[in-house]
Amino acid sequence: ATHLTNGDKDLRDYSEALEMWSTFQAKTHSLSLSLSSQLRLILTPSQSTKLSGAFSTGKRLNIKKIIPYIASSYKRDKIWMRRSIPSKRAYQILLCVDDSRSMDEAGSSSGRLALESLVMVSRALTMLEVGQVGVVGFGTDVFIAHDLTAPLFASHDAGARVLQHFTFRQDGTDMVRLLRRTLDQLRDARLLAHGGGEDLWQLALVLSDGLVQSKDHARLRPLLREAMEQRVMVVFIVMDDASGGKKGHSVLELKEARFGADGMPVIHRYLDSFPFPYYLIVHHLEDLPGALAALLRTWFSEVAV
Amino acid sequence: MDQPPAGEPAAQVKVTFTTTETDIQLPESRRQLLVPADIRRYGLSRILNSESMLDTGAIPFDFLVNGSFLRTSLDDYLSSNGLSVESNITLQYVRSLIPPVYEASF
Ligand SMILES: [Mg+2]
Numbered sequence: 472a473t474h475l476t477n478g479d480k481d482l483r484d485y486s487e488a489l490e491m492w493s494t495f496q497a498k499t500h501s502l503s504l505s506l507s508s509q510l511r512l513i514l515t516p517s518q519s520t521k522l523s524g525a526f527s528t529g530k531r532l533n534i535k536k537i538i539p540y541i542a543s544s545y546k547r548d549k550i551w552m553r554r555s556i557p558s559k560r561a562y563q564i565l566l567c568v569d570d571s572r573s574m575d576e577a578g579s580s581s582g583r584l585a586l587e588s589l590v591m592v593s594r595a596l597t598m599l600e601v602g603q604v605g606v607v608g609f610g611t612d613v614f615i616a617h618d619l620t621a622p623l624f625a626s627h628d629a630g631a632r633v634l635q636h637f638t639f640r641q642d643g644t645d646m647v648r649l650l651r652r653t654l655d656q657l658r659d660a661r662l663l664a665h666g667g668g669e670d671l672w673q674l675a676l677v678l679s680d681g682l683v684q685s686k687d688h689a690r691l692r693p694l695l696r697e698a699m700e701q702r703v704m705v706v707f708i709v710m711d712d713a714s715g716g717k718k719g720h721s722v723l724e725l726k727e728a729r730f731g732a733d734g735m736p737v738i739h740r741y742l743d744s745f746p747f748p749y750y751l752i753v754h755h756l757e758d759l760p761g762a763l764a765a766l767l768r769t770w771f772s773e774v775a776v
Numbered sequence: 777m778d779q780p781p782a783g784e785p786a787a788q789v790k791v792t793f794t795t796t797e798t799d800i801q802l803p804e805s806r807r808q809l810l811v812p813a814d815i816r817r818y819g820l821s822r823i824l825n826s827e828s829m830l831d832t833g834a835i836p837f838d839f840l841v842n843g844s845f846l847r848t849s850l851d852d853y854l855s856s857n858g859l860s861v862e863s864n865i866t867l868q869y870v871r872s873l874i875p876p877v878y879e880a881s882f
Contacts, residue, residue: 572860572863573790573862578864579864642861643860644862684788684861686786686787686788725810726808726809726828727788727810727811728823734822735822736822736823738828
């Protein structure tokens with residue numbers, strides 16, 4: 472593949488990126504449809520489960536209104552509750568793709584799996600038309616591959632221009648910087664959105680091999696708390712390719728060694744200190760729609776009450 | 777190399793252990809490991825000998841990386857070969873004929 476330089480960022484050759492987009496789109500089309508229909512149920516509730524208010528007709532009696540009703544000689548008859556109509560939800564969704572070298576190291580196809588997932592998820596979100604979708608890449612630095620406020624990238628051309636940014640040549644995986652920049656970007660985007668009474672929800676989906684320097688795990692925790700306070704849902708999707716019999720290469724099995732003060736090595740499972748409260752491990756692309764939908768459903772049932 | 781500030785854990789690099797010696801093979805699930813990037817032969821030997829790995833007590837090991845014996849820290853190996861902590865380094869371990877020498881930094 473040839474690489475053109477755009478500023479200080481190497482871009483993948485356009486025709487190669489276009490070919491990738493077409494191939495991945497064809498390969499993931501049915502998965503995009505499946506994800507889109509599952510997300511429609513979760514992201515766009517048409518009926519509220521809550522009963523409230525005071526109306527002259529309705530679904531259930533509002534007990535608090537009964538005494539005044541009798542006392543008013545049955546004149547104050549707004550004694551019924553109705554299902555409240557949920558306000559229309561709008562979404563700002565950032566897809567954050569790991570562009571570091573570990574994604575494309577010998578024996579790793581995490582990079583390819585991440586790009587296939589990016590195509591699949593972004594197309595599902597485009598079909599849903601629930602709001603804005605942006606794409607950022609990260610490694611040692613964070614860059615914007617598709618601006619949140621730009622039109623959805625539905626065409627092959629627009630998709631290819633997004634894929635061009637991912638070459639997996641960054642010599643580090645700075646998850647702390649990614650999270651900081653993501654929270655700042657979403658905070659600004661919320662201020663710009665201020666839509667007409669719409670209920671704005673923000674999601675960041677991180678597509679990565681999950682290899683973050685362990686010393687960063689502790690530095691990520693306060694940022695994840697900040698995300699929670701800012702009502703940003705961060706989902707970490709670990710690309711853990713299991714095709715081609717890659718036994719023993721799974722991040723699930725990965726251990727880390729440290730030396731204690733006595734110089735003795737101590738060995739832990741790497742994921743034990745992984746700080747993301749919501750993460751999925753994807754071995755096959757086909758797993759992603761169901762797993763992502765299940766996780767979002769859980770999250771909404773916890774926070775959207 | 778620069779010492780990290782006190783209390784700050786070192787950077788890590790992912791290694792894959794292999795060997796051709798049949799009696800000291802690691803099970804597949806133990807072959808990949810994140811290790812401190814400033815590690816040297818001595819520290820790697822201690823890890824391999826530890827209970828959670830080969831449980832072999834104190835066998836001195838030597839490590840071949842890309843065909844040559846590792847005589848520096850992994851850090852130094854990476855930087856002199858234009859690699860980064862994003863690389864996955866394959867370390868072939870062999871029983872050493874030279875007893876391990878304690879080095880101030882393992
Ligand atoms: Mg990486």
